Structure formats: C-alpha cells, structure tokens
Amino acid sequence: MLIPARGAVAVRVAADQRFRVIDLEGTQVVDLFAFVDGDVGEYASAEHTRVFVKRLFPKSGEPFVTNRRRPLLLLEEDSSPGVHDMLCAACDPTRYALLGHTGWHASCQENLERTMDELGYAGVEIPQPINLFMNVSRDADDALNFAPALTRAGDSVTLRALLPSIVVASACPMDLNVINGAGPTDAAVEVLDPA
Ligand SMILES: [Zn+2]
Secondary structure (H helix, E strand, O other): OEEOOOOEEEEEEOOOOEEEEEEOOEOOOEEEEEEEOOEEEEEEOHHHHHHHHOOOOOOOOOEEEEOOOOEEEEEEEEOOOOOOEOOOOOOOHHHHHHOOOOOOOOOHHHHHHHHHHHOOOOOOOOOOOEEEOOEEEEOOOOOEEEEOOOOEOOEEEEEEEOOOEEEEEEEOOOOOOOOOOOOOOOEEEEEOOOO
C-alpha cells in the first residue's frame, strides 16, 4: 500500500502477522504509530520502550512496548543501515510554525489524527512515535544532530505484531530541515502474512 509523500496510511494487523515498511526512493523518514486493536488507549510508546530495552534507538530483534509496558511490535528484519530514532516527538503544526513556516503544513500528528479519525477513533493520544529511518545522533555534549536519513531506495524494516494492532505509518512531511534529504517522497507498507 502506497504512503504518498506527506501522507499516511493505517493498517490492521493480527497477532503474529508481519508487515514491512519500505522507503521507496530513499532518504525518507516514516513515523510509525501502533495502537492495540480494541483498546486504543494502549499504544506503542518510545519512552517506555527506551526503558524496556535500555537503549535510545531501535535495534533488530528487540520489541517496542506499550504505555503499559507490554511488547506490541517486534523489529524482526532491517535491510536499511539500521538508523532509527526514538527520541523525537512527531512533527505537528506548532513545530512548523517554530521553524518559520506560515500557513498550513502537513504533519505527522495531523496524519495520525486523520487516519485514526477515519477508522472511528477521534481524539486519540499522540504517542511519541518510532521514527523509522530518522537519523538523529547525540554528540559528546548530548546535543542532538539531525542529519539526512541514510536509507537507499527500497530499504525496509519488517515488524511482527505481537498483539492485534492498528498501525499508522506517516511519510514525514518535514521539508524545513535536512532529515528527508532533498524533500519528502513516497513510502509503502505491506502486510506479509495472511491474517
Ligand atoms: Zn513528521
């Protein structure tokens, strides 16, 4: 399923079902959100995951846990350079205003709100996302450095749902810093196993 540049899609995945998130053209960040299907008050939480795995950034073979500290997704395979972020909040209208943009700008937060609204879940919490392919590092003084994603066209990650989930993937619309290289491009999400 295509995730158009600056847009988002939602997919339902059953427990044990795998799905793949693909950076079609390279250098594109995809914000990933996941909610427990049937109880969207429980969702994948980067801040709880950092404690659970005792790491700042995702790594193959490790889970993402919910705000109730239950493993929800497992990062099974990674054909990308393996650089992902778990520190940054989703971009939102205020983030773009602070960067000097005037007028409306697409954002991962609005993408999440719209796709969940379309499924009948208005007003969901905005979890801190799993920022796939996002290249954030910290220097010796703990300052954050934002750099272009290192992904090449076709790089992907494969995740397994450990509980029935609603997954939202947003092709990040950020075009006011370098994280998406020359600009936002398409991505895709593909469910791999029959439900
Ligand atoms: Zn974004």
